[in-house]
Amino acid sequence: MNIKNKTVWITGASSGIGKALATEFSQQGAKVILSARNEQKLLEVKASCLNPDKVKILRLDLTDFDTFKLKVNEALGLFDGIDILVNNGGISQRSLTVETQLSVDQQIFDVNYFGTIALTKALLPHFMTKKSGQFVVISSILGKIGTPLRTAYAGSKHALHGFFDSLRAEVFNDNIAVTIICPGYVNTNVSKNALTxxxxKYNIDDQGNANGMPPNIFAKKAIKYITKQKQEVVIAGFKETAAIYLKRFYPKLLANIIRKVNVT
Ligand SMILES: NC(=O)c1ccc[n+]([C@@H]2O[C@H](COP(=O)([O-])OP(=O)(O)OC[C@H]3O[C@@H](n4cnc5c(N)ncnc54)[C@H](OP(=O)(O)O)[C@@H]3O)[C@@H](O)[C@H]2O)c1
Known part of the structure; x- marks a missing residue:
């Protein structure tokens, strides 16, 4: 698939991975719609894109589910429909289960899971009518394994796999693709913005993220897989990728390792 002149709608586009994807999609000639809550930051991302005239801003809070039908209609009118929705907006967690208020678990699920699936469901009829489209989901290594201090986060990311694997099977005959991307550590503000x-907010730049993959490198790799309409890919370092294989083939060994690892 050639990305040139495709219309790509990205959530969580004000920062980190979403910002890098927006810049890279724009560089490759796509029309881009940027969504997140912080409009000022979205304006800065737009200005940094190679073709700002082919970049539009649509402010969106992923927890305002009731607005999504209207937002989808607005998004469809900005260019000439939508070809790809990149469900990227999300928040992480840094807290022990025993101490975590249920409202925090709910907030993480509202943004990461319900916001993502509600927006997907609002856009789905458009893809079904035109018999084409692609949903991209930015999951995580934590969508495949679990570690301490991330119960709600890992739960929300695992849930995305269940939803989107099922959706992929449902919409195959409508020529709609679903690509799930599982990043390892990427150098963004994700740990600073994580909930305690x-x-x-946790407000600390964890070492794992500070030493993580540069977002622009991540974006280049991700777009390569998106254009190939891959079903599921991992973009991560050796240790994080190895953890997924251990989980599949030696789950007990991984469990032993995970409980001893000093996760921040
Ligand atoms: N960085 C990593 O190491 C890593 C690893 C695995 C997976 N991921 C995933 O990658 C995605 C992007 O994260 P990032 O690393 O780029 O972190 P980030 O720099 O903190 O960016 C998070 C983005 O999500 C948006 N967002 C948060 N709450 C929102 C809400 N209620 N409504 C709309 N947008 C909201 C933020 O925009 P506003 O605050 O402007 O709304 C921001 O643009 C997330 O889904 C994350 O789980 C990241």
């Missing part, structure tokens, strides 16, 4: 037990 009481819902306040």
């Amino acid at each position: 037990a009481d819902g306040s």
Whole structure:
């Protein structure tokens, strides 16, 4: 698939991975719609794109599910429909289960899972009518394994796999593709923005993220897989990728390792 002149709608486009994807899609000639809550940051991302005239901003809060039908209609009118929705917006977690307020688990699920599936469901009729389209989901290594301090986050990402694997089977005959991407550590603000037990921001740039893959490198790799309409891919370093294979073939060994690893 050639990305040139395709219309790509990206959530979580104000920062990190979403911002890098927007810049890279624009560089490759796509028309891009940027969504997130922070409009000022979206304007800065737009200005940094190679073709700002082919970039539009659509402010969206992933927890405002009731607005999605309207937002989809607005998005469809910005260019000439939508070809690819990149479900990227999300929040992480840094807290022990025993201390975490249920409202925090719910907030993480509202953004990562319900926001993502609600937006997908609002756009789905458009893809079904035109018999084409692609849903991209930015999951995580934590969509495949679990580690301490991430119960809600890992739960929300695992849930995305269940939803989108099922959806892929349902819409195959409508010529709609589903691509799930599982990043390892990427150098973004994800840990700073992560929620702690009481819902306040963690505000620390974890070493794993600080030493993670540069977002622009991640974006280039991700777009390569998106254009090939891959079903599921892992974009991560050796250790994180190995963990997924251990989980599949030696789950007990991985469990032993995970409980001893000093996860921050
Ligand atoms: N960085 C990593 O190491 C890593 C690893 C695995 C998976 N991921 C996943 O990658 C995705 C992007 O994260 P990132 O690393 O780029 O982190 P980030 O820099 O913190 O960016 C998160 C993005 O999500 C948006 N967002 C958060 N809450 C939102 C809400 N209620 N409504 C709409 N947008 C919201 C933020 O925009 P506003 O605040 O402007 O709304 C921001 O654009 C996430 O799904 C994350 O789980 C990241």
